[in-house]
Amino acid sequence: PKKLRPHLGRQIQFADDMQEFTKFPTKTGRRSLSRSISQSSTDSYSSAASYTDSSDDEVSPREKQQTNSKGSSNFCVKNIKQAEFGRREIEIAEQDMSALISLRKRAQGEKPLAGAKIVGCTHITAQTAVLIETLCALGAQCRWSACNIYSTQNEVAAALAEAGVAVFAWKGESEDDFWWCIDRCVNMDGWQANMILDDGGDLTHWVYKKYPNVFKKIRGIVEESVTGVHRLYQLSKAGKLCVPAMNVNDSVTKQKFDNLYCCRESILDGLKRTTDVMFGGKQVVVCGYGEVGKGCCAALKALGAIVYITEIDPICALQACMDGFRVVKLNEVIRQVDVVITCTGNKNVVTREHLDRMKNSCIVCNMGHSNTEIDVTSLRTPELTWERVRSQVDHVIWPDGKRVVLLAEGRLLNLSCSTVPTFVLSITATTQALALIELYNAPEGRYKQDVYLLPKKMDEYVASLHLPSFDAHLTELTDDQAKYLGLNKNGPFKPNYYR
Numbered sequence: 222p223k224k225l226r227p228h229l230g231r232q233i234q235f236a237d238d239m240q241e242f243t244k245f246p247t248k249t250g251r252r253s254l255s256r257s258i259s260q261s262s263t264d265s266y267s268s269a270a271s272y273t274d275s276s277d278d279e280v281s282p283r284e285k286q287q288t289n290s291k292g293s294s295n296f297c298v299k300n301i302k303q304a305e306f307g308r309r310e311i312e313i314a315e316q317d318m319s320a321l322i323s324l325r326k327r328a329q330g331e332k333p334l335a336g337a338k339i340v341g342c343t344h345i346t347a348q349t350a351v352l353i354e355t356l357c358a359l360g361a362q363c364r365w366s367a368c369n370i371y372s373t374q375n376e377v378a379a380a381l382a383e384a385g386v387a388v389f390a391w392k393g394e395s396e397d398d399f400w401w402c403i404d405r406c407v408n409m410d411g412w413q414a415n416m417i418l419d420d421g422g423d424l425t426h427w428v429y430k431k432y433p434n435v436f437k438k439i440r441g442i443v444e445e446s447v448t449g450v451h452r453l454y455q456l457s458k459a460g461k462l463c464v465p466a467m468n469v470n471d472s473v474t475k476q477k478f479d480n481l482y483c484c485r486e487s488i489l490d491g492l493k494r495t496t497d498v499m500f501g502g503k504q505v506v507v508c509g510y511g512e513v514g515k516g517c518c519a520a521l522k523a524l525g526a527i528v529y530i531t532e533i534d535p536i537c538a539l540q541a542c543m544d545g546f547r548v549v550k551l552n553e554v555i556r557q558v559d560v561v562i563t564c565t566g567n568k569n570v571v572t573r574e575h576l577d578r579m580k581n582s583c584i585v586c587n588m589g590h591s592n593t594e595i596d597v598t599s600l601r602t603p604e605l606t607w608e609r610v611r612s613q614v615d616h617v618i619w620p621d622g623k624r625v626v627l628l629a630e631g632r633l634l635n636l637s638c639s640t641v642p643t644f645v646l647s648i649t650a651t652t653q654a655l656a657l658i659e660l661y662n663a664p665e666g667r668y669k670q671d672v673y674l675l676p677k678k679m680d681e682y683v684a685s686l687h688l689p690s691f692d693a694h695l696t697e698l699t700d701d702q703a704k705y706l707g708l709n710k711n712g713p714f715k716p717n718y719y720r
């Protein structure tokens with residue numbers, strides 16, 4: 222079956238069959254993604270309350286000698302003594318990650334990852350810890366570093382180290398620490414990775430640059446982020462991709478949950494934590510009515526805000542109209558609105574000219590991937606004064622006293638200023654685990670040296686694993702109905718090891 226994404230006016234064909242994964246032309250090609258190798262690692266991100274920050278102890282973890290209670294020192298974290306705190310955080314996360322836990326329970330007898338040596342580079346939070354521990358329960362050995370210098374929950378890293386995972390990460394790493402940690406994961410005598418789980422592409426890049434021979438043993442790369450997937454497609458285009466890779470970012474469940482539902486939940490959280498703003502009666506303009514824009518608008522509308530939309534795509538613009546929003550040009554409303562939110566994946570959507578015309582106290586923020594949607598650079602001029610009023614909140618003051626409230630310096634609002642719902646991360650983590658299992662167990666020749674999209678059936682399987690927590694029951698097609706719809710009634714997708 223074909224899936225149509227109306228707002229993109231483009232069709233994406235999904236494979237019905239496990240054997241025929243679709244190669245998916247990069248969606249990111251038209252986006253501004255010319256980020257430097259390490260920029261993703263330096264973007265600010267905070268995923269959950271951390272008990273510690275980088276200022277509580279000035280000694281670099283690299284200088285410390287630490288051992289866990291079993292006498293191992295095969296890790297480098299801020300403070301191993303915080304392991305108990307971290308364990309509690311992981312247990313809290315497990316409560317809303319029941320699908321991943323059920324996958325763990327169902328498959329741990331068969332150990333589909335026995336012999337897998339996974340080198341990973343992701344945010345290190347309570348939720349990713351649940352993923353890492355699931356991979357270990359399924360038989361894998363893991364070595365892990367952080368994909369972002371700010372996002373590590375130190376106590377969670379300590380809990381993982383205490384449990385025996387070789388984790389090299391702490392909150393507030395320097396650029397040099399960041400690459401050192403990745404290197405410690407890859408470069409280890411007597412241990413060679415055969416799988417890569419990456420978020421952002423920095424680990425993959427490092428292996429390509431420093432240890433290309435490692436790829437002789439690697440069975441596959443699983444990549445989660447827009448940026449990392451874009452880099453994989455570039456490698457593929459240049460003929461340099463020498464192993465199969467799975468693009469988790471563009472899987473249907475991730476797109477729907479991460480972009481639409483996650484943003485619907487976290488937009489208000491990010492705005493309220495930073496500004497305490499009341500939304501009822503406020504005039505808000507949202508730039509872009511794609512998945513992220515739709516999520517943001519639904520939340521704002523529910524609280525009684527008056528929402529305007531700007532769009533360049535007539536189909537999305539029509540959808541906005543049908544949903545009861547007024548579609549406008551930014552220039553028409555910029556003087557009167559109280560809040561401006563960008564979520565286009567484009568650049569320079571809010572220009573200095575727009576910023577000059579905003580009213581006093583207008584709040585400006587971005588929900589798109591890149592920090593160039595709002596032209597923040599244009600605000601760094603001598604006539605404007607910047608005042609940091611709270612963490613992630615700057616007042617930019619014009620000579621006449623007008624203030625614009627800029628959040629997270631134009632970086633992703635929800636990732637910088639609020640938390641991401643655990644349930645959403647469970648969906649992504651379950652997809653990552655299944656992608657690793659599939660690539661690791663695939664028979665020779667099923668995957669070539671290319672980037673693959675997950676098949677629709679695997680997406681359906683991830684979704685169905687998440688259903689029971691709502692006590693939902695799927696209706697099964699009868700043979701007659703399947704015939705009527707022209708569908709092949711195979712039942713839900715099961716990973717190979719279940720069949």
Ligand SMILES: NC(=O)c1ccc[n+]([C@@H]2O[C@H](COP(=O)([O-])OP(=O)(O)OC[C@H]3O[C@@H](n4cnc5c(N)ncnc54)[C@H](O)[C@@H]3O)[C@@H](O)[C@H]2O)c1
Nearest residue numbers: 480509511512513531532533534537565566567588589590
């Ligand atoms: N904050 C988060 O948690 C989060 C989650 C997922 C994705 N993202 C990011 O958010 C961005 C949007 O993602 P999406 O899935 O909604 O993409 P999308 O392609 O579905 O939607 C973007 C929309 O913006 C419109 N657009 C482009 N340029 C515009 C302009 N100049 N003015 C007005 N509209 C314009 C497009 O027509 C499109 O409808 C991406 O950068 C994505 O990486 C953020």
